[in-house]
Amino acid sequence: MSPTVLDIADLSSGYGEAIVLRNVSLSIRPGEIFALLGKNGMGKSTLLKTVLGFLPAKRGRIKLFGEDVTALPTHLIARKAIAYTPQEQTLFQDLTVEDNLRLGLRDDRGFAEGLARVSEYFPIVGKRLSQKAGTLSGGEQKMLIVSRALLGSPRLMMIDEISEGLQPSMIQRLTEILLAERKRTGTAIFVVEQNVPFAFSMADRYAVLKIGEIADDGVAGDELAAARVQDQLRV
Amino acid sequence: MADLTTTPATLPRRAFSGRLVPAGSIAGLCIVAVVAGPYFLDSYTVNILVRSFLYAATALTVDILWGYAGILTFGQAAFFGIGAYAAGITFTYMDFSPQTAVLALLAGLAVSAVVAWITGWISFFHRASPLYVAIVTLALPIILVQVLYSGGTFTGSSSGLVGYNTFDLSVEAWFTICGIGLVVLTTAAWFFVNSDFGRLLIAIRENEQRCTYLGINAPRVKILLMVVMAMIASVAGYAYAGYTVVVAPEIGSFVFGTELVMWVALGGRGTLIGPVLGTIAIDVISAYLSGNLPYVWKLIIGSIFVLVIVALPQGIVPVLKTGLRRLWSAATRRDAAPCVAVPALIEAPEGRRAGTGSDAPALNVADLACSYGSLKVLEGVAFKALGSELLGIIGPNGAGKTTLMRCLSDGYERTGGTVAVFGHAIARTPPQGVVGLGIGRSFQTTSLFETLTVAESLRLARYRLDGTRMLSHAPTLALPDSARRVITATGLDRQLAIECRHLSHGMKRALELAMVLALEPSVLLLDEPTAGLTKPERTLIGSILVDLVQREGLCTLIIEHDLDFVREISTRIIVLHQGKVLLDGSVAEVVGSELVRTIYAGGAHQELAP
Amino acid sequence: MTALVLDIVTTAAILFAVASGLLIILGVLKIVNFAHGGFLTIGGYSGLVVTQLGLNAWLAYPAAVVAGIVMGAVVERFVIRPLYDRPLDAILATWGLGIIIGQLITIVFGREIQFVQTPITGATSVFGETYSLYRLFLILAAAAVAGGIAALLNATRLGLEARAVIMNEPLARGLGINSGHVRFVTFCIGAGLASLAGALITPLSSVDPNMGVPWLVNAFMLVLVSSVSLASLAIAALTLGGAQVLVSTFISPVIGGLTIVVLAALLLRIRPAGFGHG
Known part of the structure; x- marks a missing residue:
């Protein structure tokens, strides 16, 4: 059996002295779509930032494809065939769309092939290559972020609140694309979301984060679970 | 120590x-x-x-x-x-x-x-x-x-x-x-x-x-x-x-x-x-x-x-x-650590608050805009706030909440519109001048002075009103009642000689609040004052804030992620979304709003909501 | 009149060449490199070595670039890298490096002023005005430096990664870019450019162990008013360099030497973005 894509064990993390995540454990298997849900400020982004090495783990360990990456610098973690789309500061605003896309690959090989592929998903991305990313609309910027992540055919995608501010039709389209891409490459997808219907429309399993701890987890796809999670996240 | x-x-x-x-x-x-x-x-x-x-x-x-x-x-x-x-x-x-x-x-x-x-x-x-x-x-x-x-x-x-x-x-x-x-x-x-x-x-x-x-x-x-x-x-x-x-x-x-x-x-x-x-x-x-x-x-x-x-x-x-x-x-075999002086806390004289007796609204924001290059963070934001109002400001990440605080407390931040405090426009006033108009702002991430003690930090907040000594330490530290209540209620008064970096997270938040109150502001801007606090700590801060607004008529704006907390303490709520005011109304109106629920849950289906 | 215009353009070209290395180091590393003067001096003495060995004068330029890059590599590894989080200390440490470079050169080459050979000598007639060919060559050289940097930034993978690091370092790292490596290469290139500029300016005057220092402050002011943009640097070099030439010609050379510093300081006070957008 191939090793777990992402294996987080007993992880604690935070900013300075403040502890935001407490003893979180979760694992994602190859080809699996895993949804991490929770309200604002519950530690979702902190978890992703710790996995990527932006924040040091205070306790616990993180394994990617069976290898311990807990103390690795960010750029080496990011090179392990994973694609990370952060929630804020997602693009180089003053670089062109093309430059932003190129930065999704480690070198320029395979760019033309990848571009052709993502242009099929998002035709607009291929048409606006020389435009500055900062001048795209909010929705177009999201397409660019996802395109950049898909360009390198990653084995793990980590997507932080991509649905925020998107209209329902666009969210629907995104779900289809991510599912199609999983089918094509077998990538695992780690989605961090507040939007329960979106997350549940594609996730295999889920966990709910509440004040830095996992409050609930299970198999997605069941109406009852969705309702219960929605209840935990309600306004 | x-x-x-x-x-x-x-x-x-x-x-x-x-x-x-x-x-x-x-x-x-x-x-x-x-x-x-x-x-x-x-x-x-x-x-x-x-x-x-x-x-x-x-x-x-x-x-x-x-x-x-x-x-x-x-x-x-x-x-x-x-x-x-x-x-x-x-x-x-x-x-x-x-x-x-x-x-x-x-x-x-x-x-x-x-x-x-x-x-x-x-x-x-x-x-x-x-x-x-x-x-x-x-x-x-x-x-x-x-x-x-x-x-x-x-x-x-x-x-x-x-x-x-x-x-x-x-x-x-x-x-x-x-x-x-x-x-x-x-x-x-x-x-x-x-x-x-x-x-x-x-x-x-x-x-x-x-x-x-x-x-x-x-x-x-x-x-x-x-x-x-x-x-x-x-x-x-x-x-x-x-x-x-x-x-x-x-x-x-x-x-x-x-x-x-x-x-x-x-x-x-x-x-x-x-x-x-x-x-x-x-x-x-x-x-x-x-x-x-x-x-x-x-x-x-x-x-x-x-x-x-x-x-x-x-x-x-x-x-x-x-x-x-x-x-x-x-x-x-002696501890060579230096002895740290602790001043005695005394009551500050009352009545130095800006804007008292003014008829103008405590805060009047009109057509406020803020953009970084091509990125518009705030656009057409307008609202008024009066004394005795505790205004909750909510909205998803990236809605522009912290930018709003910045625009209200630093005259150089906004790129359009006006902000007036008791009828005085803040124009292009640097933060120290805006404080003089009566605005006090606390920060989202605790930004204290690591090597200063609690007492020294509080004295710093009093520099504007009380001045300072050049060659010695003042034996007393005058604080307004509100700041004293925060520090006694949280036990900070017993930690006056402790350097800020040794304080617990909760104590740091309390000190941050006490420092802002020591400025004797008329308009209080609080950016997530309870982030990372335990439930009892939140309740304590909440009750102190409600008390302040009711007793001293302080106009308070508070950014919060914890909606239950906002609902408990606010008199009114403004919802920001993508840089614009989406809703401005009573707590009941906002909590009952489908629109708010939708943007907060990122497009939640109705049937799933309770 | 023609001579004055040519003086302005050539002065601007020299200033641009001298400041460009400083600019890219400040842009990518966010560090003020006070060893810039030292690197200029290294370039000047590379020219001297070429002269003393009796080699072709043109070899001074590649020699200077290589010497600068090697020196830059050593300095980045042992001095700059530990100081990324302490920008003020980086100023001091690089200043100390400048002293070390100056003293080493003094010990090896002596303290006295020395002269290097010029690859291009003589003068030519421009619109009826006789003008130094070497100064005219410097316009070409500055244009080549500008073109080279622009090509490096805009047409190579390294340039793309450097721009990404300048704009948003955390995001760049999250995409797998080794920002430490980008910094190292940038510092080496910046040092190489400084050294090249040193070799370019020496035929105009002479070399001495402290030749870099007077250039340092002017280069700095130009970089500060140009908000780390090559195009703005060119504009700043033309306007402030032009002012310097005018003041030197019509008022006094001594005051002319202060023009850039004073004007740049006032400009920054009134408009902190300088010639940049902002």
């Missing part, structure tokens, strides 16, 4: 006398040494030491500026040069007499003060980079030297002025005078940096931006400090010209300016005694060695300097001191 159980009122006196006696006795010993020095040292060494003392006094000013206030300056050489040339020129063209001696001294002081003020004005302004002053002060001696060159025969151009009449004093007399002067200056500097004002300088160094939000005009404080330090350097230069009977452009050059910084760095920045001893040691050794090994000696100094900066940024003296202290503690 100070004994926390002792009643605060008795501590300051003990602490003060506890520091006065050792400081006085060390200074006394040093004075004995400089009086006795000429009897024990050979005349060459005495001769060199006079110069070293004057250099050390100048290095001391560099240490205060750089080591304490964080102003990296290469310009003190220029002020040394100005003082020296004031003497050289006066004595050359007007001859030496008691009158011209005084005139030269005053001229040097006046020119230095004016030049320092201009330099400060150019270097320190709202949002100036701390690197910038280093460049401006590097240019200063270069400009001075060019001016001296172009002065032709009047300034003696590159060879300077030599052989004028001067004070009729023996080398030994110079030694004693300069030595005593250096001891007195160092002692005064010691009291100065350890005073309340000294803590203010450290606060500005650590986090200038935060200081401006406490109503402290940091640029002005830095300009004043620069002027005073320039005048001291000018006196040292004046004495140098009187003693050596030669002034040349080298003494005002940037090479000397950088040497001063090197001596301070090697001795130990921010220690006073390190730079003084470092300067004397290096200057004396240079005098003996540079004759034999001219370039190699400079190479060695340069290499040690780079090594110290990279590996021992605190300098050599602090390392020696730590070693000595360890020995001392081992020998006497």
Whole structure:
């Protein structure tokens, strides 16, 4: 059996002295779509930032494809065939769309092939290559972020609140694309979301984060679970 | 650490006398040494030491500026040069007499003060980079030297002025005078940096931006400090010209300016005694060695300097001191930690709040916009807030909540629209001015001053209203009732002597709130005051806020992620979404709104909502 | 009139060449490199070595670039890298490096002023005005430096990664870019450019161990007012360099030497973004 894509064990993390995540454990298997849900400020982004090495783990360990990456610098973690789309500061605003896309690959090989592929998903991305990313609309910027992540055919995608501010039709389209891409490459997808219907429309399993701890987890796809999670996240 | 159980009122006196006696006795010993020095040292060494003392006094000013206030300056050489040339020129063209001696001294002081003020004005302004002053002060001696060159025969151009009449004093007399002067200056500097004002300088160094939000005009404080330090350097230069009977452009050059910084760095920045001893040691050794090994000696100094900066940024003296202290503690089994003074808390006089009696709304925001390049963060934001209102501001990440706080508290932030506090437009006012209009802002991430104690942090927040002491600690600390309630309710009053970095996260949030309240604001802006707090801590902060709004009629804006908390305490809620006001209404209206639920849950299906 | 215009353009070209290395180091590393003067000096003495060995004068330029890059590599590894989080200390450490470089050169080459051979000598007639060919060559050289940097930034993978690091370092790291490596290469290139500029300016005057220092402050002010943009640097070099030439010609050369510093300081006080957008 191939090793777990992402294996987080007993992880604690935070900013300075403040502890935001407490003893979180979760694992994602190859080809699996895993949804991490929770309200604002519950530690979702902190978890992703710790996995990527932006924040040091205070306790616990993180394994990617069976290898311990807990103390690795960010750029080496990011090179392990994973694609990370952060929630804020997602693009180089003053670089062109093309430059932003190129930065999704480690070198320029395979760019033309990848571009052709993502242009099929998002035709607009291929048409606006020389435009500055900062001048795209909010929705177009999201397409660019996802395109950049898909360009390198990653084995793990980590997507932080991509649905925020998107209209329902666009969210629907995104779900289809991510599912199609999983089918094509077998990538695992780690989605961090507040939007329960979106997350549940594609996730295999889920966990709910509440004040830095996992409050609930299970198999997605069941109406009852969705309702219960929605209840935990309600306004 | 100070004994926390002792009643605060008795501590300051003990602490003060506890520091006065050792400081006085060390200074006394040093004075004995400089009086006795000429009897024990050979005349060459005495001769060199006079110069070293004057250099050390100048290095001391560099240490205060750089080591304490964080102003990296290469310009003190220029002020040394100005003082020296004031003497050289006066004595050359007007001859030496008691009158011209005084005139030269005053001229040097006046020119230095004016030049320092201009330099400060150019270097320190709202949002100036701390690197910038280093460049401006590097240019200063270069400009001075060019001016001296172009002065032709009047300034003696590159060879300077030599052989004028001067004070009729023996080398030994110079030694004693300069030595005593250096001891007195160092002692005064010691009291100065350890005073309340000294803590203010450290606060500005650590986090200038935060200081401006406490109503402290940091640029002005830095300009004043620069002027005073320039005048001291000018006196040292004046004495140098009187003693050596030669002034040349080298003494005002940037090479000397950088040497001063090197001596301070090697001795130990921010220690006073390190730079003084470092300067004397290096200057004396240079005098003996540079004759034999001219370039190699400079190479060695340069290499040690780079090594110290990279590996021992605190300098050599602090390392020696730590070693000595360890020995001392081992020998006497006594805790060598310094005694920290704790002021007694007293009540601040009432009625200094801005805007009381005004009919205008506490806060009036119209058509507010803020964009970074092509990114529009806020657009067309408009609302009014009255006293006694607790306005919750909610919205998803990236809605522009913190940017809104920024635009309300700093006149330079917004790119369009107006903000008025009790009818006064904030226009392009820097944060310290906006505080004066009555706005107090707390920060999302705790931005406290790590090495300041709780009491010192609170005093910092009182600087705008109460001023500060230059050479000592005030025995009392006046706080308004609201701030006192926060610190007693959270137990901070028993931790006044603790440095902020040792506080728990909850205590830090409480201190942050108490500091803002100590400003006696009329409009309170709170950015996630309860982030990362436990449930009981949240409840406590919440009840204090509600009480403040009800009892003191404070207009309060609060950003919060915890909607339950906002619902409990707010009188009204504004929902921001993608930089615009989506909804502005009562708690019931907002909580019942489908729209809000939709954007918050990111497009939740209705049937899933309760 | 023609001579004055040519003086302005050539002065601007020299200033641009001298400041460009400083600019890219400040842009990518956010560090003020006070060893810039030292690197200029290294370039000047590379020219001297070429002269003393009796080699072709044109070899001074590649020699200077290589010397600068090697020196930059050593300095970045041992001095700059530990100081990324302490920008003020980086100023001091690089200043100390400048002293070390100056003293080493003094020990090896002596303290006196020396002259290097010029690859291009003589003068030519421009619109009826006789003008130094070497100064005209410097315009070409500055244009080549500008073109080279622009090509490097805009047409190579390294340039793309450097721009990404300048704009948003955390995001760049999250995409797998080794920002430490980008910094190292940038510092080496910046040092190489500084050294090249040193070799370019020496035929105009002479070399001495402290030749770099007077250039340092002017280069700095130009970089500060140009908000770390090459195009703005060109504008700043033309305007402030032009002012310097005018003041030197019509008022006094001594005051002319201060023009850039004074004007730049005032400009920054009034408009902190300088010639940049902002």
